[in-house]
Amino acid sequence: MQKLENRVLELARMGISYFKFDGLFGHLNLRDFDITNNPFPSSNDERLNDSSYDEQKGYYLSAGTERLMQIFNKLGAVNPDIFIAITNGAYLSPWWLQYIDIVWLINAGDAAKGNDRNGELVYRDQIYHQIWKEENTKFPISAIFNHEPKKISSDETPETFRNYLYMNLSRGTGFIELYIKTDNLSSSDWDILADGLKWSRKMFSTFHNVHIHGGSPQQNEVYGYTAWTDKQGYISFHNPSDMPQSYRITLNRTVACLNPKHI
Numbered sequence: 001m002q003k004l005e006n007r008v009l010e011l012a013r014m015g016i017s018y019f020k021f022d023g024l025f026g027h028l029n030l031r032d033f034d035i036t037n038n039p040f041p042s043s044n045d046e047r048l049n050d051s052s053y054d055e056q057k058g059y060y061l062s063a064g065t066e067r068l069m070q071i072f073n074k075l076g077a078v079n080p081d082i083f084i085a086i087t088n089g090a091y092l093s094p095w096w097l098q099y100i101d102i103v104w105l106i107n108a109g110d111a112a113k114g115n116d117r118n119g120e121l122v123y124r125d126q127i128y129h130q131i132w133k134e135e136n137t138k139f140p141i142s143a144i145f146n147h148e149p150k151k152i153s154s155d156e157t158p159e160t161f162r163n164y165l166y167m168n169l170s171r172g173t174g175f176i177e178l179y180i181k182t183d184n185l186s187s188s189d190w191d192i193l194a195d196g197l198k199w200s201r202k203m204f205s206t207f208h209n210v211h212i213h214g215g216s217p218q219q220n221e222v223y224g225y226t227a228w229t230d231k232q233g234y235i236s237f238h239n240p241s242d243m244p245q246s247y248r249i250t251l252n253r254t255v256a257c258l259n260p261k262h263i
Contacts, residue, residue, distance in 0.1 A: 001067045008071065012078040019075065021068070022087045072099040085145055085175060092131070092139040102145045102175040110147040117156065117164040122240045124148065125217040128171065132212050141225075142174040142207040150179040151193070154186040161189060165196040170225045170236035172210030176200060205229055211255050214247065222247040228257045 008019060068086075075082050076099075087104035090096060096103055108127045112120035124146065131137045149168045151161065169176070176197070185193075206227040213235075215221025220241040226249075227233060235255075239245050251257040 001064070001071075005071045005074065009074055009078060012075050012082060017079060017081065018083045018085075020085045020087060069099055083175075087145060092137055092144075094139055097140075097143060102143055102173075103139075104145045108146070111150065112146075112148060117160055118240055120148075120150075121164065121167055121238060122217045125171075125212075125223065125238070128212055129216055129218075129223065133216075140208060141210045141212070142172050144171075144173055145175050145177070146171075146173065147177070147179055149176075149196075151185060151189060152179075152181040153184050154189055158188045158192060162192045162196075165192060166199070167224075167236055167238050169196050169200050170234065172207035172225060172227050174204070174207055203227070203232070203234055206233055213249055213255050221245075226251075226255050226257070228255075233257060 011019075072084060075084065083102075084100040085102040085104075086096065086100050087102075090103050090106065092103060092106065105127065108124060113123045114120040128141070131139075132141065149165055178193075180193075206229050208227075209229065210225055210227035212223065212225055214223030214237075217223055217238070217240050222237060222239050222245050224236040224238055226235040235249070235251070237247065239247075249255065
């Protein structure tokens, strides 16, 4: 950890302003942790999953987290505007946001599963629905990191890509990391991608107020995202069903529309 601190502080002093901390505590299930008189050849030995080691694991993770907090604070002292992402399975607690900017969406795979764009949206949005509608988790959606939007080929219509992209961006994440294969994109793909990123930049100030609205994506119910400031806002809709549906929403403070009388 001291070597990690020395290196990242050196990079920060050189002008690096973005850090992504990933996998610091080892594999998701086979955690690296210190064991006194370790009888195993590797700290990732599966036998260490035995419950008798749980207490030691807890101590290790707590100590590691405390050490990371010190590193984050020192990075902020070098550059107050430095951007830090932690993508190693941290629990969605707003406590983290005292030290970092973005947390990975812990209960989802890296790539959105699904046979088509509709399936990919439903997979990820159902997880959003679970976290913020069913569990009412007190964590801002804008501070979530996903491995999206993704574009690796040009085997879909421009309309399909545009609908997917704007729905994806409407989630309001404050950190857009593109997963694209540049050699495979057509000129229209680049134009659509540019339009989407320009829209995100324009609406960025609203993202800290983003809410999910509507029903369950998994149950083929209409849903979407909405975010507002006192000057601008947006609302997105997705019908995951292959049949038309009617849907009504009231723009009020429940969906963070601050001045509905001005709309």
